[in-house]
Amino acid sequence: MGPELYEFECPHCHERTVVDSQVLTELVSTGCVFCGATVSESDFEPANPTP
Numbered sequence: 145m146g147p148e149l150y151e152f153e154c155p156h157c158h159e160r161t162v163v164d165s166q167v168l169t170e171l172v173s174t175g176c177v178f179c180g181a182t183v184s185e186s187d188f189e190p191a192n193p194t195p
């Protein structure tokens with residue numbers, strides 16, 4: 145089983161990316177990787193990993 149993946153859309157700059165749960169935690173802690181805005185877990189939605 146691979147890592148669980150999440151689709152992230154920044155509420156500030158609206159950049160989108162797919163991350164795993166570890167990166168999700170980092171983004172919530174440190175902010176958007178693109179613009180540095182504060183993000184929360186509600187900005188992520190579970191994505192189905194490709195086989």
Ligand SMILES: [Zn+2]
Nearest residue numbers: 154157176179
């Ligand atoms: Zn952003």
